[in-house]
Amino acid sequence: MNEHRDLALDSQISTLGFTQQILCGRGTTAIWLAVRALTANDEAAEVIMPDVLCSTALDGVILAGAVPRFAAVAADRFTVTPESIAAAITPKTRAILVAHTFGHGVNIPAIRAVAPRIPIIEDAVQGIGGSVHGQLIGTLGDVSILSFHPTKLIDGHGGLLAFNDATMLAQVTADVASLADDPCVGWERVLANLHTLLPGAAAAGYVAQLRATYRTLLKQFDATHDNVARIAASWRSLAERVSARNQKAQLLRDRLHGLASSLPEIRVGDAIWRYTITLPSAILARRAVHALTRARLISTQLYPSLSGLLGQVPMTPFTDRFVNFWVDEPITEDYFERVASVLKDLKTLTIDKTYKLGTRI
Secondary structure (H helix, E strand, O other), X not given: OOOOOOHHHHHXXXXXXXXXXXXXXXHHHHHHHHHHHHHOOOOOOEXXXXXXXXXXXXXXXXXOOOEEEEEOEOOOOOOEOHHHHHHHOOOOEXXXXXXXXXXXXXXXXXXXXXXXXXXXXXXXXXXXXXXXXXXXXXXXXXXXXXXXXXXXXXXXXXXXXXXXXXXXXXXXXXXXXXXXXXXXXXXXXXXXXXXXXXXXXXXXXXXXXXXXXXXXXXXXXXXXXXXXXXXXXXXXXXXXXXXXXXXXXXXXXXXXXXXXXEOOOOOOOOOOOEEEXXXXXXXXXXXXXXXXXXXXXXXXXXXXXXXXXXXXXXXXXXHHHEEEEEOOOOOXXXXXXXXXXXXXXXXXXXXXXXXXXXXXX
């Protein structure tokens, strides 16, 4: 572990079971560190990642000098599958980034079976506290990534990179040291890689955007006592809070029964971060969010298709139909009742047949 030591936090981190644990400024920084360590000497390196994920994860992969390749996600879970990962593998694949998007656990052992020699970076940010077939999320990959933030499952500010491979340590150590001054970014390589994904002007524009923001994406860990104690305390109460979140998500799912929408099942091992539904059309999704906002009920429309953001035909064409709901500690049963009431007032969402993803009304 780096120099930021605290016995309570060390105890929580040790539950992941990795020999190397590096605290950094945010989850994006941890992704950058992991990809750099796995691909630093390979200018042709590709990293497979979910097509549905926070765009800062994409920034982390690109800043590390790798080319992102997107894997489609399952419509009922919002996560990659062994089949979509297998379809994305090329001779240039050097790592696979797998995320438990919105808190739905991914069967990483099944993904490892189709890609046995490719390192798996487990982005456990939205699934920590859950499990897959009894194995804790955050322990399933060759590398584990976490992010700490008031909006995430673990409070505080920062990120964590955990791994066992000693050959990664020298690169990670050097890159962590660079965070104090100017993070190691090979801008020529970043631009060259983006030229393979975007037209010239768009690639240059993306690089300009990254140059303006990379110091906020690649940061040192805040080792103040208050921040470390906040992370440790939040992690310590994680299991109880995840159980409460899942119960709230199930309650919301029950309240929304009968709507023309895809309502994901909450399975054993899930750790729901945002309960997300898919409506029959983008127009209905926007109408729903507008109506909820007018009723002062929080909701969002995360995430866009990353392939679509890069100007490709969106690999996941239904992301504009997402509506995300909070299941955090302050959310009460009244919130779910009011959400259900607002959505049921949208007459086109109340029909007597079961909605199946892919149909439109």
